[in-house]
Each structure stands twice: as C-alpha cells, then as structure tokens.
Amino acid sequence: MASASTRPRPHRAVRRQQAEPRFDRKLGKILEHATEVFCDKGYEGASMRDLSRATGMSLAGMYHYFGSKERLLYLIQQHTFSTVLSRLRARLSETNDPGHGVRTFIQNHLEYFLEHQQAMKVLSHEDEVLDGEYGRKIALIKREYYRICRDLLDRYKKEKGLEFDSRTAVLSLFGMMNWIYTWYNPRLDGGAEQLSREMGNIFFRGISAR
C-alpha cells in the first residue's frame, strides 16, 4: 500500500521538440479513460485489467508507463487538483475584495466540478486511499486549497466585522460543493453559474447575518 519512492518512475523517453506534447497528450487520454473506470467502480473495485481494457493499452504497457495502480490514482488526483488550483490562482489575481474572492472560489470550484465530474468524484471519493509519499503530496495540495478559502473568508469576516466559526463555515461550504457528485442531474439542476449563485447565496447570507 505505502512506499511511493521504492518503485522507480517509468523511464520517460527523452525526446526533442514536438514529440513531447504528443506523448503527453496520449498519456493524458489514457488518464481520462482510467478516471472513468475509477469513477464507476471505485479504486479498490477497479482492476488493472479493467483499466487496461478501458484505455486500450496492454497490461504490460500500463506498468511500463505508470508503474503501479496506486501511482495511476495519484497522477489523476495530482493532475486534477493542481489544475483546479492554478485556475483558481489565475482568477483570484484579478481581485482584492475578499467577498468577491470567495464568490470566485465557489464559481471556480463548481465550474471545474461539473466540467470534470468524474475526476472530481475520484478526488472526493477516493480521498483516503493514498498513503505514504503519494498521500502526503495530495494532502499538501488539499491543505493549500483549504487555506486559500479560509484566508479569504477570514479577511471577509474582519472587513465586515462578522462573527462565526471560520473552520466550520469553510468546511460546510466544501461539504455543500463536494456532495454534489452524489446528486447532480444536469436536467434538473442548472449549470455551474446557476448552482454557484444559489450555493453562494445560501452561504453568504448564512454567514453574513449578525
């Protein structure tokens, strides 16, 4: 289960120029298919043979490129999380208003969530399965993500002179947003803008009352 670093990383081919992106694009596609399988069957429920079948890559090939089932999950979670995080940072750099910042946080989270439902479900649902080095790295990103939201909220709280428990508030907000994967239905529930408006309303009015 543990030990991320004992297994050598697959020997990534050293190429020149335009070969690299094609290589990454192909592996990206494979990661997408793997995400779908993990999403449907769960990490433990999905076998390497399932993953191999779904990606079209041979079993041996999977091990050649990814090294282990654990690392496969790690790569998916790491890629998903850091993409969300970098998008968020880009958006937040445009504002200094903490209230607007939290709205942006919600909007960014839900937009990515609905756009990549499967990846986000794997991120939410297979949260505790990675341990060792992999688990530590994912936990690090997650803590930073939490930190950003909490800091924004604390600034907002001070600015408006409000009183509430920041920790409970932030984690309740995360709960609202991350629970979506258990119920979201695009036919019944609107898009990301509508959902983030409604959840943002509940959350903001909720913490804003004196």
Place this chain on the structure above:
Amino acid sequence: MASASTRPRPHRAVRRQQAEPRFDRKLGKILEHATEVFCDKGYEGASMRDLSRATGMSLAGMYHYFGSKERLLYLIQQHTFSTVLSRLRARLSETNDPGHGVRTFIQNHLEYFLEHQQAMKVLSHEDEVLDGEYGRKIALIKREYYRICRDLLDRYKKEKGLEFDSRTAVLSLFGMMNWIYTWYNPRLDGGAEQLSREMGNIFFRGISAR
C-alpha cells in the same frame, strides 16, 4: 453482485422468551465490529477474513449468519438508516412548526452522526455499492428521509413567503452535514448541539434572506 433474494436468509433460530434478545445482542455486536472494518478499509477493501478476524467469528460462521458480504453491508446500512429515521419521527411528532422541524431534523441527523460516526460514514461513503434488491430497499429509505426534510422546508418556505430552490437547498444541507465525516475532529469542533446550531444558522439565514 445483485440478487438479494436468491440466497436464503440464515435460519434464524426460533426461541422462546429471553434467548432471542441475547441472540440479537450478539449479532448486533458483530455488526458493530464489521462496521468499524468497513469504515476503515471501505467495502471493497475489506475482506471477509478481515471482518471475521475483527468480529471474532470464524469465516464459515459469518456466512452462516449473514449469507454474504453484500448482505452484511446491507444489514448495517438498513439498521443505521431506520434507527435515524425512527428517532427523527419520534421527535418530529412533537412539533407542527416547520421551522422548528427543520432545526430538529438537523439536530437529529448530527446527533446520530457524531454518536455513530463509523456507521454513518459507511452509509455515506458506500452509497452506490449495493444494487439489486438490497440497493432498492436502501434507496427507498433514503428517498423517504429526503422527502421529510424537503416537505418541512417547502412548508417553511410557503409560511414565510420565501423564494429559493428547495431541491438545491435540501441537498446543500445534506452536503454540509454528510461531509462532516471527512473532517470532524472532536477536539477542534464542538459537540452535536454546537455544530447543528452553527450549520443551522448558516442554512437558515442563508435561505431566509429575501
């Protein structure tokens, strides 16, 4: 995976008087230990041998009493859910005010949640694993649970003349509450009363603003 009714239920001993409760108490203890294992390792990750070891009952004994791993999970979920539901009904029968009803709903949910964290995590986290007859039965209880909360909220909405999307509101509330299992720390976060007050505040003020 499917088919609940193909396997015969274990022949429950027909006994008189005080033997029954002892029988049930023993099996109840075993279910508690099994809950702990499912909670720690997940349904797929937990093996019948793990469960057998944790409960102190032999592997064959587990099958004698519970029939299958699937039915074991079903019994845990069914017992947990119907206990929550019957407690809720008892409390709700004392009030007719929908606002107070929703507060009671939150209080009841969180109280049981913190009192039986492991069982509730198994209920939340292993939500999609049961299919067939078992899955249908659990889904039925869940829908009824959802219905109660939604009806209360709709009555509250009409009474106060508010406007918000009931579905999104109820499911956001469930998200806040059910996500707790991923972060709750009794040292940092208070007891059930405090948490349900804080979440209740966020939720109520959130939906109440015009």
Place this chain on the structure above:
DNA sequence: CCATGGTTCGAACGTTCGTTCTGATCGTAC
C-alpha cells in the same frame, strides 16, 4: 443415553487480484 439440529470450525474450492516476465512486432535513426 442417544438422536437431533443449531452452531462453529478448519480446510479447501475456483477465481481474480496486482505485478512481472518473455518474446515477438513494428517504426524509426543511423
């Protein structure tokens, strides 16, 4: 005192798991 039937067990069944290994094939660079 033995027969009965629920209870419990160790051992085994066949399957699938994650992973590794062996060669064969194929396209490309020299």
Place this chain on the structure above:
DNA sequence: GTACGATCAGAACGAACGTTCGAACCATGG
C-alpha cells in the same frame, strides 16, 4: 539493413479474494 527503443500479447507468479463443504461440537428433548 540493422540496431534499438517502444509497445504488444500472453503466460505466469504468489497472494488474496468470496464462498462452500464436511465434520466436529454441544445443548436439548425423548
């Protein structure tokens, strides 16, 4: 054309899986 790295199919590995079996155990009723 040949050497090489990428990629493959397929078999094999030991371990672990969910489940079943047959025989002991043990209290009870005749």
